Amino acid sequence: MSCNHHPDDSTLLSYGAGSLPDALAMVVACHIAACSHCRGKIADAEQIGLGLMEQEPVQSMSERSREWMLAMLDEPCEESMPEPQLAVGDDSDGDIPAPLQPLIGQWFSELHWRTMAPGMKQFILPASQGKLRLLKIAPGTFMPSHGHSGSELTLVLKGSYSDELGRFSAGDVADVDPDMNHQPVADTHEGCICLIATDGPLRFKGLVPRLLQPFFQL
Amino acid sequence: MVHLRLVETSMEFKPDQAAQKQDFRQVLVDLAKSRDKKLFMQLYDYFAPRLKSFLVRKGANEELAEELVQETLLSVWRKTSSYDPAKATASTWIFRIARNLWIDRLRKEKPDMLSPLNSYPEVGYTPSMAACDAGRLKDALDALPQQQAQLVYKVYYEGKSHREIAEDMDMPIGSVKSGLRLAFDKLRVRIGGEP
Numbered sequence: 001m002s003c004n005h006h007p008d009d010s011t012l013l014s015y016g017a018g019s020l021p022d023a024l025a026m027v028v029a030c031h032i033a034a035c036s037h038c039r040g041k042i043a044d045a046e047q048i049g050l051g052l053m054e055q056e057p058v059q060s061m062s063e064r065s066r067e068w069m070l071a072m073l074d075e076p077c078e079e080s081m082p083e084p085q086l087a088v089g090d091d092s093d094g095d096i097p098a099p100l101q102p103l104i105g106q107w108f109s110e111l112h113w114r115t116m117a118p119g120m121k122q123f124i125l126p127a128s129q130g131k132l133r134l135l136k137i138a139p140g141t142f143m144p145s146h147g148h149s150g151s152e153l154t155l156v157l158k159g160s161y162s163d164e165l166g167r168f169s170a171g172d173v174a175d176v177d178p179d180m181n182h183q184p185v186a187d188t189h190e191g192c193i194c195l196i197a198t199d200g201p202l203r204f205k206g207l208v209p210r211l212l213q214p215f216f217q218l
Numbered sequence: 219m220v221h222l223r224l225v226e227t228s229m230e231f232k233p234d235q236a237a238q239k240q241d242f243r244q245v246l247v248d249l250a251k252s253r254d255k256k257l258f259m260q261l262y263d264y265f266a267p268r269l270k271s272f273l274v275r276k277g278a279n280e281e282l283a284e285e286l287v288q289e290t291l292l293s294v295w296r297k298t299s300s301y302d303p304a305k306a307t308a309s310t311w312i313f314r315i316a317r318n319l320w321i322d323r324l325r326k327e328k329p330d331m332l333s334p335l336n337s338y339p340e341v342g343y344t345p346s347m348a349a350c351d352a353g354r355l356k357d358a359l360d361a362l363p364q365q366q367a368q369l370v371y372k373v374y375y376e377g378k379s380h381r382e383i384a385e386d387m388d389m390p391i392g393s394v395k396s397g398l399r400l401a402f403d404k405l406r407v408r409i410g411g412e413p
Contacts, residue, residue, distance in 0.1 A: 008395055008399065009398070009399045009402050009403070010380065010394070010395040010396075010397075010398035010399045010402065011380075011395075012402075013373060013398055013399075013402045014373050014379070014380065014398075017373045017374045017377075018317040018318075018320065018321050018377065019373050019374070019376075019377045019378060019379065020379065021379050022321075024379075041406075043310075044402075044406045044409060045402070046310055046313065046314065047310065047409050048355065048374070048402075048405050048406075048409060049313060049317070049374055050309050050310055050313045051355035051409065052355070052374050052375075053268060053269075053271075053272040053313060054268060054309070055355065055356055056268065056271040056272060056275065057271060058267035058268050058270075058271055059267055059270045059271040059274060059283075060267050060270075061266050061267060061270060061284060061287065062284060065266070065284055065287075065288065066259070066262070066263075068288065069259075069262055069266075069288055069291060069292070070255065070259070072288065072292050073255055073258070073292070073295055129379070130379075149381075150379075150380075150381040150391065151379070151380050151381060151391065177391070177392045177395070178390075178391045178392065179390060179391075179392050199379055199381050200381055
């Protein structure tokens with residue numbers, strides 16, 4: 001993967017702080033699997049969080065918490081603790097990025113894609129904050145021109161597309177300023193698969209996309 | 219280095235701020251082998267009150283904060299063997315566990331959703347090993363224009379997204395992002411991040 005376009009620093013800051021809506025956080029997770037540049041910045045954001053935590057006035061724990069803690073140390077570990085399980089850059093099978101594999105499996109070809117419009121298919125992923133989807137665009141297809149009312153992060157997973165901001169290939173992230181309208185077009189013969197997270201509805205210019213919007217949960 | 223050694227061997231050594239904030243990295247490594255509860259409780263006594271205040275600032279009530287502190291430190295106790303001192307300082311490692319548990323808790327009511335296990339994979343980077351100097355960071359924060367400081371506050375303490383901040387502060391998302399970008403740049407320089 002090339003990684004010529006990265007998430008905005010403000011996005012990496014929020015990711016490190018744990019404040020990015022999870023749909024957007026997933027896009028960042030898939031990007032940093034291949035981008036050490038952004039991993040370094042996230043480490044800095046975590047350091048800042050830690051520094052902020054350490055300069056807080058401490059709040060003492062209630063009286064018996066120490067005792068309870070000691071008692072718990074002997075208990076057998078009954079459930080697995082939340083722990084990041086996936087190693088970055090781990091060469092697992094499949095063309096789906098490792099962070100997504102526990103959710104949807106290994107291969108794009110095995111997903112039940114839903115057709116949204118000629119040349120456009122999508123697969124919606126569960127997210128508690130924001131919307132997360134995979135979008136497959138056939139070569140030469142234009143997306144309807146749209147703006148945003150919130151943040152939008154797009155990671156190219158296969159192929160490439162171009163829009164007013166430039167050309168985006170596999171590994172690249174578009175961290176689009178919401179005030180900007182753009183119209184991506186898949187520009188290679190193999191078509192393009194993107195992972196797209198939004199945390200506010202898209203704003204389409206054309207009438208038909210606006211009417212169709214509710215049906216496709218855009 | 220020489221100075222440190224002098225402090226360590228000084229007969230009149232009094233525990234001060236620096237001594238209190240000892241090298242917990244070594245403590246974690248030792249714990250993995252010795253399973254010494256007394257040693258663990260030293261770690262507990264240092265981190266529990268700090269984690270609690272961090273979680274309360276994030277919006278947890280007193281009870282939930284304490285519950286998550288216990289959960290975080292229990293998890294530290296159980297996972298010491300997977301701690302790699304070459305990859306993270308003890309505080310960074312513990313901070314990550316607490317942050318992920320907090321995000322996980324926020325999502326508990328929404329089953330079948332993404333979890334931080336998915337969106338926070340263990341990344342193999344080596345962060346700057348220089349301990350973050352709280353004094354320098356505070357100076358850097360104090361030196362930020364008020365609006366940028368407020369943006370940073372909302373991200374770290376209120377856990378707000380860019381869109382929520384834009385609504386709160388009645389400004390365009392683009393301005394929220396550029397303000398955070400500028401603040402991040404200045405803070406990173408202070409904590410020794412690469413430009």
